[in-house]
Amino acid sequence: MDRAEFNNAVIEQLDACYRMAIQLTRHPDQAADLVQEACLRAIRNFEAHPNHTFTEHGAGIRAWLFTIIHNLFFSQTRKTAVRSEIGWDADSTQAAASDTREGPDEPPPAWDLRTLDWEYTDERLKKAIDALTPAHREVLLLWGVEGMKYREIAAVTGVPIGTVMSRLHRARSILAESLEELRAETGWKSDPQGHVTP
Amino acid sequence: MSADEPGQSGPIDPSGLSVSSRLRAEADGELSPLDLRDDEVQDRQGRIAFERSLREAVGRVQSVETAPESLRTRIAGTLGVPSTAALSERVKPVFPREHPTIYRERLPWRRQLWLAAAAAVTLVTVLMLYGPLRISFGPPTFTAIAAFTTEQHEGCAKLGSQFKSKMTARTESEARKAAIQILPKVPSVLELHSAELARLGYRFAGLGRCAVPGRGRSAHLLYAPDPAIAPGAPSVSLFVQEDTGELAIDPNCRYVHRPTDPAAPSRTTPGVTMWRQDGLVYYLVAPPLPAEVLRAFDAPDEMRSIL
Structure with missing residues (x-):
């Protein structure tokens, strides 16, 4: 990959990188700074290792950039008082340790989510996602938007695959709970087969 | 490498997972359905459908x-x-974002259609797992793959709500950009053979991310018939998955699995044709197709049947 190809590849991933950064920081300016700093690191790394193939994370340059963003965010968070402002009360190591606990083994609901009005669903999901920790929002993004496999998410976030599964499990349980509440509020009911009727 | 090491790349061991974790892993295409015991939870398909719609x-x-x-x-x-x-x-x-009011109104026929589709999928799944369609080679995941791809094809081929929510790329230009976000490379059918497929009566309809069972990432491409060239022809789905080496199949052959139910009209019943090529595994869900159409999809000429 020459420098021009590298530049194009980075530009093509800008939206994905910004999505990742905004999920971590929840602040547009901080997200933009994070992406720019990640791009700087990527350029330095590329110039130092021009034969870098970007394949070690299994999904090419996008996963590589995600890894840089992840490492930058969590190392900056450890260094500053930002973590108290964003409600993140554990460093990544502690979070990884605690995330191996799944909590009660409640199976997912069986009703059809698509029978709810998308406007209400998206609004409720957005609120529930906003209330999650950055580590949980991050795995949700990599799973839900970027379509990554567990092993790829584990490579980007540098945690065991079991921790990825636990974080996803917890985040999905919280989201399912909020949607159950929405369904109850809007008066939709399901029959024993899970088909929802008003 | 153990499952506790960061970034480990081996298969997930389902034995250490809770029932709900196994369900979610199955919904994500990380496990074979055979890794979940049937008696563990009621309405497994409904719960998996919920998880997939939550992911969307x-x-x-x-x-x-x-x-x-x-x-x-x-x-x-x-x-x-x-x-x-x-x-x-x-x-x-x-x-x-799709039109937000698309699901606002529940029409009676939609529910009946949904029930009929669910019944058909259940029947196909049971036949593939226990009936005459049971395959006789390789890892057991192919039954899950065939059931999954057939279900997804039938859902999207109607060009209804499932198509609209899943197929995020609607032009081939968008599809090439989306494919490289999902797969390690753009499938050759998008790079080289679009004009040939159009000549044969198949127009690109959409591409969306998918969760074909297995470790590799996957995408779903749908081709709709051109009524001017192929009137009455059925839609065709091509599922493309990153080849992680899970399936030990000969790259020079295509493997065909087709329902053998004598009551089913064989000319229109979709079967699944599988082959691997250049780091990707392809699953073509379609009724029997002419050889030139198969070549346009880059399927190898040599064919083997899966019994």
Whole structure:
């Protein structure tokens, strides 16, 4: 990959990188700074290792950039008082340790989510996602938007695959709970087969 | 490598997982359905369907942000390139927001259609797992793959709500961009053979991310018949998955699995044709197709049947 190809590849991933950064920081300016700093690191790394193939994370340059963003965010968070402002009360190591606990083994609901009005669903999901920790929002993004496999998410976030599964499990349980509440509020009911009727 | 090491790449061991974790892993295409005991939980399919629709919804909600122009300009400066058209050509969100009121009204026929589709899928699944369609080679995941791809094909081929929510790329240009986000490379059918397929009566309809069972990432491409060239022809789905080496199949052959139910009209009943090529595994869900159409999809000429 020459420098021009590298530049194009980075530009093509800008939206994905910004999505990742905004999920971590929840602040547009901080997200933009994070992406720019990640791009700087990527350029330095590329110039130092021009034969870098970007394949070690299994999904090419996008996963590589995600890894840089992840490492930058969590190392900056450890260094500053930002973590108290964003409600993140554990460093990544502690979070990884605690995330191996799944909590009660409640199976997912069986009703059809698509029978709810998308406007209400998206609004409720957005609120529930906003209330999650950055580590949980991050795995949700990599799973839900970027379509990554567990092993790829584990490579980007540098945690065991079991921790990825636990974080996803917890985040999905919280989201399912909020949607159950929405369904109850809007008066939709399901029959024993899970088909929802008003 | 153990499952506790960061970034481990081996298969997930389902034995240590809770029932709900196994269900979610199965919904994500990380496990074979055979890894879940049938007696563990009631209405497994309903719960898996919920998890898949939740994933779609999360994708919609979290993909709305795009990089602001000011950031693009800053990055252009950082990279030392002028702020050219390449920078202003935004990559569309992976999950563009669909019409929000699409599900607002519940029509009676839709429910009946849904029930009929669910019954058909259940029947096909049971036949593939326990009946005459049971395959006789390789890892057991192929039954799950055939059931999954057939279900997805039938859901999207109606070009209804499932198609609209799943197929985020609607032109071949969008599809090439989306494919490289999902797969290690763009499938050759998108690069080389579009004109040939169009000549044969198949128009590209859409591409969306998918969760074909297995460790590799996957995409679903749908081709609709051109009524002017192939009137009455059925739609065709091509599922493309990153080849992780899970399936030990000969790359020079295509493997065909077709329902053998004598009551089913064989000319229109979709079967699944599988082959591997250049780091990708392909699953073509379609009724029997002419050889030239199969070649346009890059399927090998030599065929083997899966009994």
